[in-house]
Amino acid sequence: MHAIAPTRTEARLAGQATGAMFFFVFGGVWLEGWAHQSGAGAPVFVVIAALALALLAVAWRRFRRYAPALAREADTPERRRAKRVFNMVNAGQWIVIFILMQVLNNLGKGAWIIPMAMAVIGLHFLPLAHVFKNPPHYVTGAAMVAFAALYPLLASGGPTAPVGFLGAGLILWLSAAWALRA
Numbered sequence: 001m002h003a004i005a006p007t008r009t010e011a012r013l014a015g016q017a018t019g020a021m022f023f024f025v026f027g028g029v030w031l032e033g034w035a036h037q038s039g040a041g042a043p044v045f046v047v048i049a050a051l052a053l054a055l056l057a058v059a060w061r062r063f064r065r066y067a068p069a070l071a072r073e074a075d076t077p078e079r080r081r082a083k084r085v086f087n088m089v090n091a092g093q094w095i096v097i098f099i100l101m102q103v104l105n106n107l108g109k110g111a112w113i114i115p116m117a118m119a120v121i122g123l124h125f126l127p128l129a130h131v132f133k134n135p136p137h138y139v140t141g142a143a144m145v146a147f148a149a150l151y152p153l154l155a156s157g158g159p160t161a162p163v164g165f166l167g168a169g170l171i172l173w174l175s176a177a178w179a180l181r182a
Contacts, residue, residue: 011066
């Protein structure tokens with residue numbers, strides 16, 4: 001018996017699993033922020049961490065299954081460009097968040113840091129959707145931006161309401177689950 005040659009689809013599945021791993025981790029961080037802000041006890045922190053680890057393990061298994069196909073595509077010009085854009089977009093995202101955080105603090109508007117960060121994170125998905133040819137990233141980005149714009153207006157705590165953390169975490173976890181769907 002010989003191994004079946006890996007396909008472009010398998011490489012894409014490995015890439016989606018990689019994204020899902022990041023989404024599960026960062027979604028877990030947002031959810032832990034929600035648990036902290038809402039005053040949840042230690043059991044809630046443990047449940048969130050356990051779920052994040054379990055979901056991460058599912059994504060890791062998917063990645064390992066399709067990693068050989070991804071490795072065979074590792075050095076194409078398209079992949080090198082995608083990696084370069086990914087690095088630039090992520091660095092730019094953190095720089096913009098840092099600068100806007102300073103501006104908001106200096107204007108006495110520090111309460112708006114969380115929705116601002118959420119919106120910038122959402123916006124960073126838009127160029128990544130294009131470069132990775134992954135339309136669901138458009139949905140994730142739009143959901144993050146829309147939620148960042150709306151929850152401060154609708155939540156009783158305004159921009160400091162714990163629901164901001166909850167929404168961001170759930171958006172990321174749902175996006176990760178979507179990436180791993182059968």
